[in-house]
Structures are given as structure tokens and as C-alpha cells.
Amino acid sequence: MISWNDYRYVLAISRAGNIPSAASQLAVNTSTVFRRLEKIEELYAIKLFERHRQGYIATEAGQEIIAAAERMEQEAFTVDRALTGKDQQLTGRLRITTTETLAASFLSRHIPSFSQENPGLYVEIISDNQRLSLTEREADIALRPTRPKEETLIGRKIGTLNWGIYGSRLCYDNKSFRTAKDLTGHRFIAWGGGPLAQQTTDWIKRNIPDARIVYESSSMITNAQLAANGSDLTLLPCLTGSRWQGLTPLLRPLEGTEGELWLVTHKDLQKNARVRALLDYLVKAAKEDGPLFEGKDQEKDCTRDN
Structure with a gap:
């Protein structure tokens, strides 16, 4: 009989398309994956993958096992979320995913104080422009510039993100621009x-x-x-440009560039104490940072620190 570990190996091979990549995902050596696949195929006297130059392609039987493995995996995720959602202890690991820019411009200024107030929590910031899955517990919370569309996720809009045009303080600090047309011919x-x-x-x-x-x-x-180090201009979210050392705003906010900022989590985790604590903290922080998001802050107070 195939065990859950066997299903995991077959699923990893299917997703990776080859043995070495599957071994890397499973944190085992290549020979272990190869032997496990041979054992399963010998046990049932059936081939699960066709070996091609472009990789391992699942046979019809392999596809059936892969489908079963995916159902088992989703059930495991469901149970994990349900149990985690009932946890009311402010201890343990908490993972939040967001873009590199939002991590540097927003989370980096607020997570330190949150951590000091909650010494029992270990916060992991995953700053990657690839969207991680909250359903599969790749992260507990996501900070995203878009409204969540998945029915299993819940979100709260915490800000309006405006953009501006920024340049080096050394080159543009004493120059005035009233409209975008005043920047005719400039380098970007x-x-x-x-x-x-x-x-x-x-x-x-x-x-x-x-x-x-x-x-x-x-x-x-x-x-x-790059803009801070030279004379060329760039468009940046006001949250980033207004606090970047060496930059000064030339025009902000720019009409027609408005975006949204959302905090998102899975429905099953909304009552988890760790998740709730960070969500509430960031909602409050975003409210305080509203002028920064919208590009309506006072330049003298925020462009000299990073």
C-alpha cells in the first residue's frame, strides 16, 4: 500500500519534472527519490512516469496518484489552518509576505516595534515579488497592492498608494516643477x-x-x-520616494496613478491570536502613515531619513 510519503514523492516529481529538482524540494538526495519511485512502480507493476529528454511526464496511472496526492495535501492544509486558527497564544512563528518595496518602505519601520511589544513572536518577512499561497500556508499574512479575489481569503484595505516623480536632492532640491510638462525632455x-x-x-x-x-x-x-546617485528621474510610490535618503519629490501625487494597499489572510486564520495581533498593529500603522501613502506628507520631515 502506498504511504503518504510515497504520495509526496510522486507529487514532487510531477511538479519538478525531474528527479534532481524533486530531491531538492524534498530535502533528500537524488538516489533516494529514484529508489522510492522504483519501489512504488515495482509494488504496483505499473509505470507512473514516462522518461523524456524534457523531463518526467506522468502516465495515466501517475496522473491518478498525483490527483489523489493533491487532494490529500489540500486536506492536510485545511486541518493545519483549522488548528492554527484556534491558537490563542502570542508565541511562535508568524510569516508575512509582501513586495520588496513595501517590505523596505513600510514593514521595516513598524515590525521592530511590533517585535518589541510581542517578544514571544518570531516574525518572518518574505519580501518577494512572487505571490505566495496563503491557502497552502506559505505565509500567514500578505501585504498586497491589490484586492484579494480568492473566496477563501479575507482582506482589508489599509491605504491608498499614490506615486510621484523623484530625483537626486543634490540636483533638484532648489528646482520647482508645477506640471508634468515642465519635465519635457528629461531623462528617466x-x-x-x-x-x-x-x-x-x-x-x-x-x-x-x-x-x-x-x-x-x-x-x-x-x-x-540609481536616481539618488545621478541626475536621472524615476517614478516611485510616494511611500518609498518620500523617505529615501538623497531623493527629493519633483511632482506628487501624480494624477491617474492611484493604487490600493490590502492586508490579506485566510479565513481560517482570522481568529488566530498571532495573526490578529499583527493585522491590528499594521492597520494602525497604516492609518498613521496615510499622508506618506498619499504623498501629502511634509517633505522636510521625511526625506532625510531612510
Whole structure:
């Protein structure tokens, strides 16, 4: 009879497409995965994968086992969330996932004080632009610039994110710009981070005549430092640009760039004491940071510290 561990191995091979990658996911060596697959196939006298140059392709029998493994995995996640949701102790690990920019500009200023107030909690910040699964417990809380669409998730809008145009304080501190057209012909650093990034580039081309996009990076954090170190301009969320050392705002907030900031968790975890504590803390922090989000803060108070 196939054990749960056997199902895990088959599922890992299916997702990885090859033995070495599956071994890495399972934190075992390659020979262990290979022997386990051979054992299962010998036990049932049936082949679960076809071996091709492009990888391991599941046979019909393999697909049946993979489907069963996925159902078992989801049941395990459900039980885990249900038990975790009943936990009322302010101790243990708490994982929050967000983008690199939000982690650096928002969480980095508030998690230290939260940690001091809750010494029993170990907070793990996962700053990655890839969206992690709250359903599969890859994280407990997500801080996202979009409203959650999944029925199993609950979210709360905690802010409006506006954007601005920022440049080096050394180059632009004493210069005044009233409209985007005043920046005609200026050099810009573009953000190459996906659909939202393309929207910012489109905004530059649409609103600033003869704007010159001279280079780009996939990281807004990198763009902020590039602008601070040179004479080129870049679009940044006001939350980031207004607090970045060496930058000064030229125009903010920019019309037509408004976004939303959401705190999200799974329905099963909303009553967990650890999750509830961090959610409440960040809601309060976001309310205090409202002027920063919207680009309506006083420049002299927030552009000299990072």
C-alpha cells in the first residue's frame, strides 16, 4: 500500500519534472527519490512516469496518484489552518509576505516595534515579488497592492498608494516643477517589473513630452538608489520616494496613478491570536502613515531619513 510519503514523492516529481529538482524540494538526495519511485512502480507493476529528454511526464496511472496526492495535501492544509486558527497564544512563528518595496518602505519601520511589544513572536518577512499561497500556508499574512479575489481569503484595505516623480536632492532640491510638462525632455529610469511597471512607463510617455527613458531595472529599490546617485528621474510610490535618503519629490501625487494597499489572510486564520495581533498593529500603522501613502506628507520631515 502506498504511504503518504510515497504520495509526496510522486507529487514532487510531477511538479519538478525531474528527479534532481524533486530531491531538492524534498530535502533528500537524488538516489533516494529514484529508489522510492522504483519501489512504488515495482509494488504496483505499473509505470507512473514516462522518461523524456524534457523531463518526467506522468502516465495515466501517475496522473491518478498525483490527483489523489493533491487532494490529500489540500486536506492536510485545511486541518493545519483549522488548528492554527484556534491558537490563542502570542508565541511562535508568524510569516508575512509582501513586495520588496513595501517590505523596505513600510514593514521595516513598524515590525521592530511590533517585535518589541510581542517578544514571544518570531516574525518572518518574505519580501518577494512572487505571490505566495496563503491557502497552502506559505505565509500567514500578505501585504498586497491589490484586492484579494480568492473566496477563501479575507482582506482589508489599509491605504491608498499614490506615486510621484523623484530625483537626486543634490540636483533638484532648489528646482520647482508645477506640471508634468515642465519635465519635457528629461531623462528617466524605467521600472521593468511586470504589468504594473509597464503602466508607470506608459504614464511617463503619455504625460511628459519627449521624455527620454535611458535605462531600467526590475527593482524599484534599485531605481530609487540609481536616481539618488545621478541626475536621472524615476517614478516611485510616494511611500518609498518620500523617505529615501538623497531623493527629493519633483511632482506628487501624480494624477491617474492611484493604487490600493490590502492586508490579506485566510479565513481560517482570522481568529488566530498571532495573526490578529499583527493585522491590528499594521492597520494602525497604516492609518498613521496615510499622508506618506498619499504623498501629502511634509517633505522636510521625511526625506532625510531612510
